[in-house]
Amino acid sequence: MLPAKIALNWLRYLKGVVFLLALLPLARLLVLGVLDRLGANPVEFVLRSNGTSALTLLLATLAITPLQRWSGAGWLLALRRMLGLFAFFYAVLHVLSYVWLDQWFDWHAIAQDVMEHRYLLVGLLAFLLLIPLALTSTDGMMRRLGNRWRPLHRLVYLAGGLGVVHYLWLVKKDLTLPLAYGVVLGLLLAARLYPARRRSDVMPS
Amino acid sequence: MLIRKPTDIPPSEITPRAVYRARRRFLLAAGAGLAASLLPAAAAGVTVQPQVRRKLSPIVRGPYGTDEKLTPYEYVTTYNNFYEFGTGKSDPARNAGTLRKSPWTVAIEGEVKKPKRIALEDLLKLAPLEERIYRMRCVEGWSMVIPWVGFPLAKLIDWAEPTGNARYVEFVSLADPEQMPGVRVPILDWPYTEGLRLDEARHPLTLLAVGLYGEALLDQNGAPLRLVVPWKYGFKGIKSIVGIRFVERQPVTTWMRASPREYGFYANVNPEVDHPRWSQATERRIGEGGLFNRRIKTLMFNGYAEQVGQLYSGMDLRKYF
Ligand code: HEM
Numbered sequence: 281m282l283p284a285k286i287a288l289n290w291l292r293y294l295k296g297v298v299f300l301l302a303l304l305p306l307a308r309l310l311v312l313g314v315l316d317r318l319g320a321n322p323v324e325f326v327l328r329s330n331g332t333s334a335l336t337l338l339l340a341t342l343a344i345t346p347l348q349r350w351s352g353a354g355w356l357l358a359l360r361r362m363l364g365l366f367a368f369f370y371a372v373l374h375v376l377s378y379v380w381l382d383q384w385f386d387w388h389a390i391a392q393d394v395m396e397h398r399y400l401l402v403g404l405l406a407f408l409l410l411i412p413l414a415l416t417s418t419d420g421m422m423r424r425l426g427n428r429w430r431p432l433h434r435l436v437y438l439a440g441g442l443g444v445v446h447y448l449w450l451v452k453k454d455l456t457l458p459l460a461y462g463v464v465l466g467l468l469l470a471a472r473l474y475p476a477r478r479r480s481d482v483m484p485s
Numbered sequence: 486m487l488i489r490k491p492t493d494i495p496p497s498e499i500t501p502r503a504v505y506r507a508r509r510r511f512l513l514a515a516g517a518g519l520a521a522s523l524l525p526a527a528a529a530g531v532t533v534q535p536q537v538r539r540k541l542s543p544i545v546r547g548p549y550g551t552d553e554k555l556t557p558y559e560y561v562t563t564y565n566n567f568y569e570f571g572t573g574k575s576d577p578a579r580n581a582g583t584l585r586k587s588p589w590t591v592a593i594e595g596e597v598k599k600p601k602r603i604a605l606e607d608l609l610k611l612a613p614l615e616e617r618i619y620r621m622r623c624v625e626g627w628s629m630v631i632p633w634v635g636f637p638l639a640k641l642i643d644w645a646e647p648t649g650n651a652r653y654v655e656f657v658s659l660a661d662p663e664q665m666p667g668v669r670v671p672i673l674d675w676p677y678t679e680g681l682r683l684d685e686a687r688h689p690l691t692l693l694a695v696g697l698y699g700e701a702l703l704d705q706n707g708a709p710l711r712l713v714v715p716w717k718y719g720f721k722g723i724k725s726i727v728g729i730r731f732v733e734r735q736p737v738t739t740w741m742r743a744s745p746r747e748y749g750f751y752a753n754v755n756p757e758v759d760h761p762r763w764s765q766a767t768e769r770r771i772g773e774g775g776l777f778n779r780r781i782k783t784l785m786f787n788g789y790a791e792q793v794g795q796l797y798s799g800m801d802l803r804k805y806f
Contacts, residue, residue: 313776320564320574321627322776323769384779393764450762452625453672453743454572 282351291355298359302366305333306373323381330374335443337367339464342440346471361417364436368414371407399449406442409435437472440465536582539701541634547615549690549792555618556629558698560772565705566623567724568673569658569665576667581704583664584725589709595730596651603644605709609695611644612636616699617692619715621722622754622787626780628768633713634696639687647683647731654686655679655736656712657728673739679712679723680736680750682796690715690792716789718752749806753797754787758806 286294309329312318318325341363348356383390394400413436415421422429444465447458563578570577589605614634622628642654660676662668668675685691692713695702702708707724714721720740730736740748747761756766767780786793797805 316775318776320560320771321769323778324627326776381776382780389764389767396759396764397762399762452572452762453568 282347282353282356284352284354286353286355291358295359295362298362302337302363305329305370323377327374327377327382330370330377331447334367334370334374335440335447335461337363337370338436338440338443339461339468341367342436342465342468342472346468350471365414365417368410371410375407399446402442402449403446406439406446409439409442413439437465437469536703538703540699541614541696541701542699544614544616544634544699547617550618551620551630551788553618553620553630554773555632556770556772561629561631561697562703562705564771566625566719567667567705567707569660569667569675569677569725570705571667572672577705580666583666584659584704584708585664586709589727591710591726592728593645593731594728595655595732596648597731598646598648601645605695608641608710612640614695617713619690619692619713620787621713621715621719622768622783624718624720624748624752624760624763624765626763626765626768627771628783628787629771631697632699633692633694634699635692635694635713637689638691638693638712639689641693641729642683642687645729645731650733651731652683653732653735654681654683655728655730655732656681656723656726657730658723659725659727674742676727677723677739678736679721679738681714681721682735683731684796685714685793688793688796690789716754716786716793718754720748721752751797751802751805753802753806754783755785755802755806756783757785758803 309318309326313322313326341360344356344360344363348354379385379390383393394404413433416425416429416432425432444458444462447461448455451458564574565577566574567577567581570580587605590602591605591608592600592602594600613636615636616632616634618630618632620628621631656679658677659665660668681691692715694707694711694713695709697706702711704725707722707726710726711724712722712726735750738748738750740752741750754765759765765783768783769778769780784790
């Protein structure tokens with residue numbers, strides 16, 4: 281089990297390590313790009329890599345709260361914001377790769393593409409949802425929003441769900457990966473709902 | 486407690502390779518923010534399994550070329566859709582090398598004077614091998630320029646002697662789980678089948694290909710024998726053909742069965758008729774420009790309108806997509 285408390289400098293190290301780990305997908309793209317090893321379709325490769333990183337980190341963010349509740353390790357929460365912001369960071373890179381590398385800022389083509397293909401519409405919705413969450417992630421905004429911060433940030437589950445649907449709708453036939461992401465999201469949501477009901481009176485968190 | 490010997494593991498508990506690979510891919514992707522995949526080898530630059538590269542000769546230069554830049558051999562042989570070897574683009578190159586290409590026979594059936602089987606060697610004697618440089622447009626919005634080696638399907642049709650009832654040709658791929666790991670997963674309704682109208686099949690552009698870049702086809706490209714129909718989306722180009730059936734009624738193809746809304750029988754390249762998943766107005770040429778490879782406009786019938794347009798005169802191409 282995780283220790284309930286860890287020393288402050290350990291937490292600082294841990295945050296540093298997680299920070300570097302979260303940068304790995306980007307570092308990988310840069311290394312492969314410099315080595316000219318992005319494969320036959322580099323644009324698709326970069327686009328997909330960033331999409332996968334965004335969704336993976338979003339799920340990692342969602343895993344923090346249940347982990348913390350089960351283990352009582354309050355310090356885990358210190359990682360949550362960073363992971364969430366990295367998820368947003370990769371979502372921005374993902375959307376940027378689409379708008380720039382894939383479509384070359386052809387706004388007409390982009391509008392048409394998004395209107396005609398439901399997977400893009402859902403992706404856009406997920407992205408739009410992430411923006412207010414990122415903007416209200418600072419201590420200042422948390423304080424200012426007070427009681428309203430939590431319900432607002434529960435929207436992250438919706439964003440995750442839309443991300444999974446986006447993925448489900450874009451694959452041609454092999455649904456293995458998007459379904460796996462969906463199952464993980466479902467489990468995280470269930471983990472969140474289950475103990476919350478039983479413990480909320482004992483452990484206000 | 487009962488301790489089983491390792492040999493007692495029932496076959497049902499052994500994970501099929503493709504499923505295991507899919508799982509591993511997921512774990513790789515999900516694990517620690519992709520941390521494991523920093524190594525270039527694990528990423529895009531896939532190495533082709535050692536398969537024997539065999540020169541084909543003699544080859545004459547066929548009609549219908551294009552002077553567009555050829556897609557590099559490396560990409561033609563590592564970026565493939567061939568679900569019999571896995572659903573990822575680099576899976577076929579990684580998993581191939583397992584096809585037993587000799588002996589290889591093709592069964593000719595259906596509305597023909599006499600059903601028969603023909604060995605690959607004999608099939609190659611039906612006509613001289615030609616090189617044909619064709620554009621290939623995938624339904625997913627990417628394209629290549631490939632120097633195929635083969636001969637017109639029409640030559641085989643003449644030899645097969647279809648009866649007057651034959652109006653369509655149906656093609657069948659090999660579906661052997663021993664040689665094709667992807668077939669162990671019911672991702673598509675195996676065996677893969679495709680079809681053409683008889684006049685499309687007889688069109689001089691329609692090629693029965695046995696090679697590319699002057700060499701025999703590698704497994705991932707549909708060895709030893711595949712179809713190339715350059716004015717149609719790539720999935721019409723059925724690979725590793727073991728059966729050719731002449732039929733009276735329009736066959737239902739694998740992709741039509743999988744998703745009738747998305748895939749029609751004709752599947753002609755058409756920038757004006759969108760696929761529910763991908764815009765068909767533009768395409769990306771593989772192997773050009775790296776990250777700054779801009780999309781180019783997709784041409785009607787993939788640029789072969791002059792040659793094949795008349796096959797579809799009077800047809801509503803939105804309805805018959
Ligand atoms: C405006 C918003 C978005 C747009 C325009 C967009 C666009 C795309 C496109 C074009 C693809 C590639 C499709 C293909 O190759 O066929 C893709 C894949 C993907 N996107 Fe998005 N996306 C958006 C938002 C998001 C968000 C917010 C997430 C995650 C939370 C996400 C996760 C993914 C994933 C996981 C993939 C698949 C990666 C793979 O196949 O390996 N996308 N997206």
